Amino acid sequence: MAMALCDGSVPNGERFEAWAPRMLRADAGPVATVMELRKTKELGIHAVARCSIHPDDLIISEQALLRLPPPSAEAQRLLRGFGELGGFLAPALCAPWATTSAEQREACLQLFYAHPGSEKRSQGTHLAACAELLRCWAPLKHSNWTPEELLHFLHIVDLNIHKDDERPQNSEFTGIFVFGSKFSHSCAPNAAWSFDREGRLQYRALCPIAEGDVLTFSYVGNGMNLITSTLLRRERLSALCFVCSCARCQGADMSRRLPCPQCGGSCYPSYPQVDDATLAGSSRDLIQDANIWKCESCKADVKASDLPLEAEEELTELVPRFMQGDPSSAREDAERLWQLRQKAAAVLSKNHWTWFLATFAWLQKCLLCLRNAPIVAFSERDLCTASTEAARWLESAAPENMEQRLCALFLAARLAQHLGCGLTRWGYDIENPLREPPSDRGFVALRKLELMGWELRETCTIGPGSERDLDPNLAQRLPTPPGPPFATSGWV
Numbered sequence: 001m002a003m004a005l006c007d008g009s010v011p012n013g014e015r016f017e018a019w020a021p022r023m024l025r026a027d028a029g030p031v032a033t034v035m036e037l038r039k040t041k042e043l044g045i046h047a048v049a050r051c052s053i054h055p056d057d058l059i060i061s062e063q064a065l066l067r068l069p070p071p072s073a074e075a076q077r078l079l080r081g082f083g084e085l086g087g088f089l090a091p092a093l094c095a096p097w098a099t100t101s102a103e104q105r106e107a108c109l110q111l112f113y114a115h116p117g118s119e120k121r122s123q124g125t126h127l128a129a130c131a132e133l134l135r136c137w138a139p140l141k142h143s144n145w146t147p148e149e150l151l152h153f154l155h156i157v158d159l160n161i162h163k164d165d166e167r168p169q170n171s172e173f174t175g176i177f178v179f180g181s182k183f184s185h186s187c188a189p190n191a192a193w194s195f196d197r198e199g200r201l202q203y204r205a206l207c208p209i210a211e212g213d214v215l216t217f218s219y220v221g222n223g224m225n226l227i228t229s230t231l232l233r234r235e236r237l238s239a240l241c242f243v244c245s246c247a248r249c250q251g252a253d254m255s256r257r258l259p260c261p262q263c264g265g266s267c268y269p270s271y272p273q274v275d276d277a278t279l280a281g282s283s284r285d286l287i288q289d290a291n292i293w294k295c296e297s298c299k300a301d302v303k304a305s306d307l308p309l310e311a312e313e314e315l316t317e318l319v320p321r322f323m324q325g326d327p328s329s330a331r332e333d334a335e336r337l338w339q340l341r342q343k344a345a346a347v348l349s350k351n352h353w354t355w356f357l358a359t360f361a362w363l364q365k366c367l368l369c370l371r372n373a374p375i376v377a378f379s380e381r382d383l384c385t386a387s388t389e390a391a392r393w394l395e396s397a398a399p400e401n402m403e404q405r406l407c408a409l410f411l412a413a414r415l416a417q418h419l420g421c422g423l424t425r426w427g428y429d430i431e432n433p434l435r436e437p438p439s440d441r442g443f444v445a446l447r448k449l450e451l452m453g454w455e456l457r458e459t460c461t462i463g464p465g466s467e468r469d470l471d472p473n474l475a476q477r478l479p480t481p482p483g484p485p486f487a488t489s490g491w492v
Contacts, residue, residue, distance in 0.1 A: 003032040009039040015111060019178050025061035025200060034059055035215060037182055042245075044113055046214060047182045053209040055402075055444040056451075059191060062201045064175030065107055068094045068161065078137065085129050091157040092130070092150060094174075097139040105143075111178050114155035115241040127151050159240055162193065162201055165221075173199035186216035186246040187226060187233055188400035193217055206402045208439045216246070222403045224323075224360065227394075228353050229256035230271065232316070234287045243274050243287075247400075254397040257351035258293065261306050265297025266351055269304075311347045315340060315354040323361035327368055334365035334378075341386075356393045359386050363411055370418050380419055387412045388427030395435060402444060405434050409445055413454055416461035423461055430456040 005020050006013030016037060024031050034053065039045045053059060068091045071079060075093035079086035131147040134140050140150070160181040164170035173195045180201045183191060190213065193203045203217070218226055220236050230244075230253040237244055257266040269290030289309075293302040319340050325333040337358050344355035363386055369376050391412070394405045412426040423430050432438075433445040433456075441447065446456075455462040 003030070005032045005035075006037040010037050010045055011039070012110070013037070015107070016178065019065075019107060019111070023063050023065065023178055025063070031060055031179075037179075043184055043214065045182055046184045047179070049209045049211055049213045049215060051211050053205045054439065054441050055205050055207055056447065057205045059203040059205060059215065060179055060201070061196065062177050062180050064173070064199070064201070065111075065178050066095055066100065066104060067172070067175040067199075068157065068163075069172045069174060070094065075137075082129055085126065088126070088154060088158060089129055089133060091161070092133050092140065092154060093137055097143050105145075107178065108153055108156060108176065109149065112156040112160045112176065112181055114152060114159055118155055118158075118241045122151065122155070126154075130154070164195055170195050170199075175201075177201045184214050184216045185219040185237070185242075185244060186214075187218065187220075187230075187244055187248045188246065188398070189216045189218045189222075189403075191215055191217050192222050192403060207400075207444060224357060224404060224407070226401060227255060227357060227398060227404055228316075229253055229269075231256070231269070231287065231289055234274075238287050248398075252296075255353040255356075257349065257397075258307050258312070259349045260295040260297060260300065260302060262300050262302070263295060263298040265295050266349070267293040267295045267302050267307065269293050308347050311343070312352070312354065315344050315348065315358075319344075319354050319358045319361065323357065323364070325365075330365045330368035331373060331377075334362055334369060337362040337365060350389065350393070351397070353397070356390060356397070359390045359393075360408060360411070363387060363390070363415065367411065367415055367418070370415070380421075383415055383419075384425045384427075387415065388425075391427035402434075406445060406448055409433050409449075410452075413449065413456075413461050413463060417463050420460055422458045423456055424458065430458065 004013070004017065006016050010016065020031065032050070034050055035047045036050045037045055038048050071090050071094050075090070079090055079093065082089055127147055130150040134143075134145060134147060134150060145153075157176060160176050161174065162177055162180060163174040180193060180203060183193075183203060190207055190209050191203045191205055193201055196202055203215070209215070219240060220226060220233060225236075226233070230249050233249070234243060252268045253271075254268075256269060259265070260267045270292050271290050272288045274286055274288070289304065291304050293304065293307060294300075295302060319337070322333045322336045322340065341355060341358035341362055344350075344352055344358055348354060350356075363383065366376070366378055366383060369378075387408075390408055391405075394401070394408055398404060409428060412423060412428060416423050416426055423433065429435065432443050433449070434443070436443055436445065449456065453464045
């Protein structure tokens with residue numbers, strides 16, 4: 001007898017069991033031996049590991065229940081008439097209703113979660129807009145949807161959609177997935193998703209996952225936005241009507257340490273408690289900042305008014321802006337990021353996430369300059385020091401965020417490759433780059449590097465395109481003085 005995918009806590013589990021063989025790729029392995037669906041009051045229906053899962057193991061490979069490609073030009077014209085509601089309504093005009101069966105539509109409404117509070121608060125303008133779409137959008141006219149059903153569907157999509165915003169070529173794969181939607185959120189996730197070439201949703205393990213662990217991914221993406229403070233992550237997640245209670249968010253906000261005005265030690269914010277029941281839709285007003293901070297050294301209570309929160313707000317806005325600049329402005333952005341990095345270190349300390357992000361972004365811009373500029377204005381020593389400090393920051397502030405730590409490692413490997421040296425000077429042990437506990441398959445970081453074609457040696461770093469990209473005269477273009485490469489007088 002085949003192993004059931006749902007345990008007894010899942011209501012109507014037979015519906016999930018019926019869709020499993022149709023949605024889940026059989027040759028990817030027997031999913032029911034890897035994961036199980038359960039239901040609890042805290043997480044609702046969610047996925048749990050049924051066995052130990054190794055890093056890079058494929059957990060599921062799933063077809064979309066319903067594809068939601070980009071809206072057509074005609075649909076975009078119609079949506080513009082709804083103003084700010086257009087983005088929320090768009091999936092109703094993207095779905096291929098002509099080829100969607102009644103069974104698929106029923107599954108859309110019954111097998112996914114939509115926040116009841118959010119639906120209750122959208123019964124006015126949102127419901128009227130749905131009625132208007134049913135009246136004027138031809139593919140919906142004969143769909144037998146009611147305005148209430150369409151609104152419920154849109155809330156389901158809003159909470160459960162899988163969309164790859166980083167790769168435009170994957171826009172046609174956007175959709176909702178029955179089993180992928182049951183992976184829970186964490187700010188230190190143990191899994192990440194992507195689309196394969198056929199548009200299947202694939203979840204792979206980022207780190208060792210133990211039997212019984214909840215399977216998680218990040219609702220705010222796998223980029224460096226996960227490195228920001230608990231406050232900023234909660235503000236972003238408030239649009240989904242929940243307050244993250246993962247282990248990282250419940251603990252001290254290690255990404256947001258500020259210098260204690262009394263002893264110079266590190267202060268942590270003591271955030272007010274907010275639960276899902278009191279979170280009013282997408283309102284960020286209920287996500288309050290800390291009024292009191294706790295010093296880990298002198299144990300003093302520090303008032304928020306005694307801390308440099310205005311400078312923090314300024315850096316929170318400026319650092320991401322210059323991080324996302326066009327590659328053509330790499331030199332100018334690097335200069336600006338160096339200044340922001342200096343300010344963050346002086347005012348907020350090197351324990352703050354804005355310092356780390358400015359450092360990481362500066363290293364990225366420097367790599368672009370190394371590849372493209374005939375003359376560079378920074379030294380190898382500057383780069384090595386910044387990389388080492390960034391690696392140590394991640395190790396202390398976000399040790400469980402494997403994806404982000406790997407990004408910093410890959411960036412250091414590319415810099416070392418271009419400069420013709422080993423990784424040791426860049427803050428990494430070539431035998432165990434991320435100082436991670438060994439698993440029965442070794443170290444995650446080393447295996448990732450090997451899979452991508454990298455080879456670490458004491459005196460050099462060999463990677464994809466090494467012979468093509470490595471310039472033996474590159475080091476001669478680096479200035480010999482080890483001092484700061486850009487003017488740092490005055491605040492930004």
